[in-house]
Amino acid sequence: MTDLGTPARGAATGTGDRSRPRAALPALCVTQIVSWGIVYYAFPVLNPQITAATGWPAGTTTAAFSLGLVVSALAGIRVGRMLDRRGPRSVMTVGSAVGVVSLLIVAAAPNVPVFIVGWALAGLAMAATFYQPAFAALTRWWAPDHIRALTIVTLAGGLASTVFAPLTAALADDLSWRHTYLVLAGILAAVTIPAHALALRAPWPDAPTRPAHAATGADTVGRGRPFLLLAAAFTLSSFAMYAVVVALVPLLLERGYTTSQAAWALGIGGAGQTLGRTLYATLARRTTATARTRILMALGGLTTAAFAAVTGPYVLIAAVSVAAGMVRGNLTLLQATAITDRWGVAHYGRLSGLLAAPATTAAALAPFAGAALTVPLGGYAPLFFLLAAVSTAAALIAPAHFSETDVCRTSRSRWTR
Numbered sequence: 001m002t003d004l005g006t007p008a009r010g011a012a013t014g015t016g017d018r019s020r021p022r023a024a025l026p027a028l029c030v031t032q033i034v035s036w037g038i039v040y041y042a043f044p045v046l047n048p049q050i051t052a053a054t055g056w057p058a059g060t061t062t063a064a065f066s067l068g069l070v071v072s073a074l075a076g077i078r079v080g081r082m083l084d085r086r087g088p089r090s091v092m093t094v095g096s097a098v099g100v101v102s103l104l105i106v107a108a109a110p111n112v113p114v115f116i117v118g119w120a121l122a123g124l125a126m127a128a129t130f131y132q133p134a135f136a137a138l139t140r141w142w143a144p145d146h147i148r149a150l151t152i153v154t155l156a157g158g159l160a161s162t163v164f165a166p167l168t169a170a171l172a173d174d175l176s177w178r179h180t181y182l183v184l185a186g187i188l189a190a191v192t193i194p195a196h197a198l199a200l201r202a203p204w205p206d207a208p209t210r211p212a213h214a215a216t217g218a219d220t221v222g223r224g225r226p227f228l229l230l231a232a233a234f235t236l237s238s239f240a241m242y243a244v245v246v247a248l249v250p251l252l253l254e255r256g257y258t259t260s261q262a263a264w265a266l267g268i269g270g271a272g273q274t275l276g277r278t279l280y281a282t283l284a285r286r287t288t289a290t291a292r293t294r295i296l297m298a299l300g301g302l303t304t305a306a307f308a309a310v311t312g313p314y315v316l317i318a319a320v321s322v323a324a325g326m327v328r329g330n331l332t333l334l335q336a337t338a339i340t341d342r343w344g345v346a347h348y349g350r351l352s353g354l355l356a357a358p359a360t361t362a363a364a365l366a367p368f369a370g371a372a373l374t375v376p377l378g379g380y381a382p383l384f385f386l387l388a389a390v391s392t393a394a395a396l397i398a399p400a401h402f403s404e405t406d407v408c409r410t411s412r413s414r415w416t417r
Contacts, residue, residue, distance in 0.1 A: 020141045020202065025149055027199030028134045029156035031096070031192045035129045036157055037164025038184045039099050039122055045168040049177040056112055062367075064112070064119040069364035071123025072130070073357045079127045080136065080353025087204030088137035089196065095128025096192035100185050107181035129192065131157065132356055135336045136349040140205055143345050147281050150336050158274045158329070221343055222354050229397055230342075231355050234335055236394035237297050239362035240387040241328055243370035244304050245269075247387075248321070251380035255311055265314075265321045272325025279326070280333040289341035293398040296334055299327045301391030308384035335359070 043065050051058045082091050102125055105118035127133075134153055142149040164184075171180040221227050245266070252262035283292055303324035310316055339351045374383050 021199060023199035024137065024141065024202065025152060027195045028137065028153050031092075031129065031195050032131070032134060032153055032157035033160045033163060034188060034191045035096070035099065035125075036160035037167075038188045039103070039126060039129075041161045041164050042168040042181070042184055045165055046172060046177045046180060049172055053177060056115070060112055061115070064116045066364045066368070067116060068119040068123035068126065070361050071120050072126035073360035073364065075124050075127035076132055076353040076356050076360065077350070078353070079133060080349035080351070083133055083136040083349030084347060087140075087200070088133050089200035091128050092133050092137075092196040092200060093193060095125050095133070096188065096196055099125030099129060099192070100189045103181050103185040103188065107178045107185065129196075131332070131336070132352055133349075136352060137200065139336075139340055139345055139348050141202065143340070146340065147284055147333070147337060150333055151277055151281055154277050154329070154332055154336070155274055158270065158277065161270065221347070221351060226342070227351070227355070230338060231358055233293065233297065233394040233398040234338070234355060235358040235362045236390050236397070237300060237331060238359040239366045239369070240304060240390040240394070241300060241331065241366075242363040243366040243387050244307065244324070244384065245328075246367040247370045247374075247380055247383060248307065250374075251307065251384065252317070254380050257314065257317075261314060265317055268318055269321040269325035269328070272322035273329035273332075274325075275322070276326030276329030277333060280330050283330065284337065289338070290398065293334060293338070294395050296327060296330050297391055297395035297398060300324075300331065301388045301395065303327055304384055304391055305388035308381045308388065 047058065047061055047065075050056065050061055079091060079095075098121060102118050102122035105121060106115060109115035109118055131154070135150060138149040138153060139146045168180060168184065171183055175183065248266050248269075249259075249262040252265055253259065257265075283295075287295065303320060306320045307317075307324070310320055335355070336352075338355060339345075339348050343351060370383060370387070373386065374380055377383050377386065
């Protein structure tokens with residue numbers, strides 16, 4: 001493998017290093033938009049039509065979708081191991097095909113059990129095509145310039161809802177929900193299968209060795225107290241973050257704002273998310289892994305508490321939503337780089353799968369748990385204060401993971417060949 005210690009700055013676009021497939025980064029940008037947009041974001045748009053047409057309870061259909069997220073979390077561990085050994089091409093190509101099949105099953109489902117099977121299969125596709133495998137590919141191919149590449153692909157991924165939520169709604173205006181899913185499955189097949197098969201053909205580099213950690217394998221790291229505490233912090237943070245996203249509209253409706261105002265407040269957070277991701281590289285250069293983990297999780301708690309405390313005017317609520325979105329955008333990249341910041345890239349796929357599994361499960365359960373907690377808490381404002389406390393707890397756990405000496409030593413040895 002070429003020396004990654006002296007890459008050309010243009011390498012994030014595939015130039016300057018023959019080991020990096022030139023088409024991989026643009027292809028992954030496109031496939032993340034399409035995969036997230038169709039497999040994930042189309043469901044909340046179509047779910048009202050699904051329940052109206054079938055008579056299935058909304059709670060049941062949503063539970064089926066959440067099951068897919070849980071399956072994705074669990075399957076991600078195995079997928080991570082496969083990525084470390086084989087690279088992303090076969091994993092993501094097969095995952096795209098599985099995603100197409102899962103949507104065809106969902107579209108044709110005659111009853112709830114088959115609908116659930118379709119979403120369980122979609123969970124396998126999510127594990128093999130969403131951010132985790134894309135991050136693993138870019139981290140191995142683009143290191144040590146991987147933060148730039150990760151930022152680019154997450155900026156693109158952030159457009160998934162912007163593109164496919166309105167497209168799905170437009171299709172549903174003229175088609176049934178079943179035919180809409182058939183059209184979306186066709187788009188998924190036409191774009192993602194050939195893109196993954198053709199653009200990810202570069203040789204998979206051997207994992208770099210790091211003398212300071214040569215004897216430390218993935219199993220040892222994964223069972224260690226630092227890793228377990230890091231996973232706990234991300235799990236708490238993910239639970240709070242996703243519960244806030246789902247509960248924001250009900251919070252604002254509870255305060256007398258219109259549905260349109262609440263939807264815009266939620267949507268403008270997406271713009272903040274994109275803005276926040278453009279700032280992560282600067283934050284990473286100026287802080288240690290420990291410091292930025294503490295800062296971002298604490299800011300997550302602060303913005304969540306601000307939602308609970310700020311009742312108006314509307315422009316101030318919109319400003320809080322932008323700030324919260326910026327934090328969410330940075331947290332995505334924080335998790336994407338958490339392994340390399342501490343243990344390098346040697347076992348990135350497996351360790352990132354282990355790290356993401358509980359966090360993704362928490363994200364899947366957060367909407368239900370958040371809605372259930374509003375009853376004993378007496379409303380959405382107390383819920384947001386509780387979620388702020390959860391984010392703060394995550395920030396307090398994170399500093400115990402590593403001393404500054406550990407972080408510096410890992411940084412010095414990370415890319416040693």
